[in-house]
Amino acid sequence: MELNVEAIRRDFPILTQKVFGKPLVYLDNAATTQKPLCVIRKIEEVYSTINANIHRGVHYLSRLATESHENARETVQRYINAASSNEIVFTSGATESINLVSYSFCRSQCQPGDEIIITTMEHHANIVPWQIQRDISGVEIKVVPLRENGEIRLEDIEELISSKTRLIAVTHVSNVLGVVNPIAEIIRLGHTYNIPTLVDAAQSVQHIPIDVQALDCDFLAFSSHKMYGPTGVGVLYGKEQWLEKMPPYRAGGEMIAHVTFEKTTFNELPFKFEAGTPDYVGSAALAEAVRYIEKLGLDKIRSYEENLLRYAADRLMQIEGMQIIGTSQQKSSVISFLVGGIHPYDMGLLLDGMGIAVRTGHHCAQPLMDALGIEGTLRASFAFYNTEEEVDALVEGVGKAAKMF
Numbered sequence: 001m002e003l004n005v006e007a008i009r010r011d012f013p014i015l016t017q018k019v020f021g022k023p024l025v026y027l028d029n030a031a032t033t034q035k036p037l038c039v040i041r042k043i044e045e046v047y048s049t050i051n052a053n054i055h056r057g058v059h060y061l062s063r064l065a066t067e068s069h070e071n072a073r074e075t076v077q078r079y080i081n082a083a084s085s086n087e088i089v090f091t092s093g094a095t096e097s098i099n100l101v102s103y104s105f106c107r108s109q110c111q112p113g114d115e116i117i118i119t120t121m122e123h124h125a126n127i128v129p130w131q132i133q134r135d136i137s138g139v140e141i142k143v144v145p146l147r148e149n150g151e152i153r154l155e156d157i158e159e160l161i162s163s164k165t166r167l168i169a170v171t172h173v174s175n176v177l178g179v180v181n182p183i184a185e186i187i188r189l190g191h192t193y194n195i196p197t198l199v200d201a202a203q204s205v206q207h208i209p210i211d212v213q214a215l216d217c218d219f220l221a222f223s224s225h226k227m228y229g230p231t232g233v234g235v236l237y238g239k240e241q242w243l244e245k246m247p248p249y250r251a252g253g254e255m256i257a258h259v260t261f262e263k264t265t266f267n268e269l270p271f272k273f274e275a276g277t278p279d280y281v282g283s284a285a286l287a288e289a290v291r292y293i294e295k296l297g298l299d300k301i302r303s304y305e306e307n308l309l310r311y312a313a314d315r316l317m318q319i320e321g322m323q324i325i326g327t328s329q330q331k332s333s334v335i336s337f338l339v340g341g342i343h344p345y346d347m348g349l350l351l352d353g354m355g356i357a358v359r360t361g362h363h364c365a366q367p368l369m370d371a372l373g374i375e376g377t378l379r380a381s382f383a384f385y386n387t388e389e390e391v392d393a394l395v396e397g398v399g400k401a402a403k404m405f
């Protein structure tokens with residue numbers, strides 16, 4: 001059975017909107033996805049029925065809210081098949097998850113001169129935290145170059161590995177090129193040198209089934225809002241053996257075992273990394289989003305989105321002057337493109353006038369833009385609620401806009 005996209009679309013109230021009198025064509029899903037009614041209702045339900053601060057309370061509501069937050073942790077654990085819910089740390093998003101690893105890992109596992117390997121195609125969220133650690137901890141950053149079709153190669157990573165390499169931090173799917181990196185092979189390569197890998201799964205966890213145990217993944221970071229959940233919540237998965245060795249990233253309530261003015265001992269995992277009141281409403285709504293994805297089936301989602309991506313690439317290529325950025329065969333749900341010499345921003349504005357939402361610019365990947373020798377791109381990114389009719393509207397819109405220049 002295939003996805004019933006017509007029925008799915010009815011779960012997303014925002015998709016029925018008109019923009020400038022035209023039906024909304026939302027193709028900015030890599031920036032954030034829309035939310036199904038069950039997620040929206042979950043937020044209302046938590047505030048209307050069980051709202052109370054969690055963990056610290058003995059009273060009824062606090063127990064229910066705590067249970068909801070911890071159940072959400074188990075739902076996320078199941079989704080990525082983590083061995084233990086202690087390995088699931090709630091953060092505010094992929095950005096915070098990566099900042100947590102960069103701070104705590106470098107502080108505890110790195111000496112000045114040690115090296116972190118990243119790639120040319122990383123989002124700023126997986127570049128800048130390492131640069132800050134370069135200043136604080138004295139680590140150095142090694143960058144894997146890009147091949148012509150937008151792929152990275154294992155041999156290029158291996159070339160950079162030295163006795164000083166402490167971590168490989170790599171995106172699973174590029175938010176610009178849509179390239180799916182061979183993370184299983186990268187993790188395996190790292191482990192042959194006893195080097196752990198951090199996978200930035202912000203653009204993959206909603207499209208590709210991920211089993212952290214099968215991958216033997218050390219760290220995995222992602223955001224709720226890119227996977228049909230609410231904003232403000234994210235996840236860091238970390239192998240217990242690593243998280244145990246790493247110091248807290250933020251300090252305050254909840255992450256402590258005992259505090260005196262002389263000395264503080266820290267709470268056990270995962271609470272050691274969750275200082276302050278966590279977003280227990282967000283975690284409940286994220287769990288609802290996970291259940292929604294599971295109900296549709298990630299395999300079916302993947303196959304539907306792959307067909308849509310292929311359809312979009314074929315149709316876009318028929319436009320004169322079309323240049324698709326990133327021609328790897330291994331792609332997921334993202335197409336970046338340029339048309340003739342038209343500035344992406346100008347094209348994006350014209351498309352907006354037609355009700356078509358795409359993203360324009362450097363997509364928080366300026367070093368990648370530099371490597372490609374361009375300033376920015378237009379980016380259409382797809383979700384399972386998008387249709388071939390919407391791709392047709394995009395193609396028609398781009399064709400029309402191109403004629404205006």
Ligand SMILES: Cc1ncc(COP(=O)(O)O)c(C=O)c1O
Nearest residue numbers: 093094095123125175200202223
């Ligand atoms: C590959 C990648 N990593 C990290 C992020 C950061 O995600 P967030 O802003 O939700 O923390 C993004 C956001 O676009 C992304 O595409």
